[in-house]
Amino acid sequence: MNISAALGFLWEYRQALLIGLGNTLYFTALGLLVGLVIGFVVSVVRTAGHPLLKLVATGYVEVFRGTPMLIQLFWFFFCLPALLGVELGNVFSTILTLSLYMGAISSESFRAALKAIGTEQRDACIALGLPGRVSVPYVILPQTVMRAVPTLLSNCVTLFKESALVSTVGMADLMYQGQMIADSTARPIEILTATALIYFIIAFATTRIVTFYEQGYLARMRL
Amino acid sequence: MSSSFLNVQGLRKTFGGHLVVLDDINFEMQAGERVVVIGPSGSGKSTLLRCVMGLEKIDSGRIELEGTPYIEANANRRKDNFVDIAVRNKVGMVFQHYTLFPHLTVLGNLILAPMRARGEARASATDRAMQLLRRLGLEAKAGAFPGMLSGGQKQRVAIARALLLDPKIMLFDEVTSALDPELVTEVEGVMLELAEQKMSMMIVTHDMWFAKRIATRVIFSANGRIVEDCPPAKMFSSPSEPRTADFLKKVLHVETIS
């Protein structure tokens, strides 16, 4: 295969690929934002909530971690609107699925970090007379986030990769665009390889940041 | 109501209902007293301090400070204790493992509670914090994170953090036990200085020489009860209970210290 011919071919379709990448990043970012909020709330509920709420939160996490994201996607695309009797819109369904998935996986990361803070820090808060409205935002949350950041970043990578599934319900993300071009031009090798490389570069760079953060920042802080 | 400063009445504490750690503890303390609690490992010394601090749910009894009950067991044992937080906040505590907040600087650790819980202005809290740090020779460390300090420095910061809240009484639970021997004296020095200023203190320590030096009163506890309660001179020279003598003999390898 001729490399420069391949690059020339790819260059022709840069626009379509970029649009796909933009959509992938857009879906991932929104799913991430909503998912992280859900994840933190769920982890706090599971650590220190009312028993009934705890049960609901645990059920949510287990179901979303225990079923393929593909089926979740199909469910939110084809079942939920019919059940509710309303049109949800494809973008909404996509982001809903990604958010709930991210919420489930990130709640586990938050929970592990919450556990790692330990009772001694809580004792210190009481001994200093810090009420919950002070200890949660100024002591517990910052330490939880700092400890959780490495796993949360890998959760982000996971979400980014899983987001490729939205192509199967016709959302025009990077994977979808790649496949469309591959099918219409009958030149899958170049385009699919390029698609894979784009995913790889972004995901790999993020995992490097994780390592850097763990070795540098966290080690210095001796958290 | 009584006239004493700290008053613990009928304090009973169990873990899980069956493991009785403190069994009907009654004890009073006057302002300015320095009570050292000694006793075998597992006898409930830490638990006693934690109860006074309000860190443990007690099974029965009540604790008063300056005549005001601030912790009281609920008649219904499933319910939470009654806790008067305003009074409890007059009690300060320092732990064996420092428990500084690792994500805040030394100064940040000191001013967090005055600013966020007591509404003091940042400038004034910082001012008082720096004064205190200067007194403890830690001025240069104000901007450092706890992870970069030695154990002795960490423990002095922890003491400063508690002192900045103007406690009426300070509780020290084995604050030198995790330190390298050469760092012990710098922390003990701070405590002796507090003693000179007539700070009321309850101290748990395994260092009998330090106990003798700082205490105005020594309590020997075993099996969840107060076995003996007397001035240090008597405790370390002629304890009246055979169990006390036995314990002292074991930890000191001699009959008495003088």
Add this chain to the structure above:
Amino acid sequence: MGGYTWDFSAITRNWDQLMDGLAVTLQLTGICTVIGLVGGFLVCLMAMSRLAPLRWIAVAFIELFRCTPALVQIIWIFYCVPFFFGVFFDPFLMAVLALGMNITAFNAEAYRAAIQAIPSSHEDACTALGLSPLKKTVYVILPQALLMATPVLLTNTIGLLQQTSLVAIVAIADLMYQGKTLATQTYRPIEIYTAVAFIYFAFSLPLSQVVGLWERRLRSRLA
């Protein structure tokens, strides 16, 4: 809401077809689990070997498969392997190839993390006790590493079970594929997709409970 009338006969009538799909899903999961356990260990050994080229190949393999979406891997292999090698394998075999390499990469990383988590003092202790390098590896390092890697390996297996649903996209008749087919055939997507989700969940949940148990046991044993 509430207006929907459930009709579970869509599931009961087509139960056999769903079970056929489940059989394929479980076969895929089983075969790839074995590949992943063995292959992952070998790749981990390569990644930690003294020979730099071996190490590079292994690390590149691990990162490549960990940092791209599984969907991309499957599609790429389905499109490109026939092109490069000029042969059409059986689709099931291709799926095994794709998922097997994916799980191999993740398991290799799990083994490596576990081995690196063993404190270096154990190495010193072995030297002090006069154990040969081989004995040290077999009796001290490996048992501990396996113990610690087990929860991660199990979690990876749960992930694999869910990833197998991706093969539905390349028309392998697994559980997900049968679900998709039935959903369109019966016009009962809600019942079918919910049932399919339940079946996946029924297999994931016990596994994730085992993971939780194992982790608690590990913590108390190694504390």
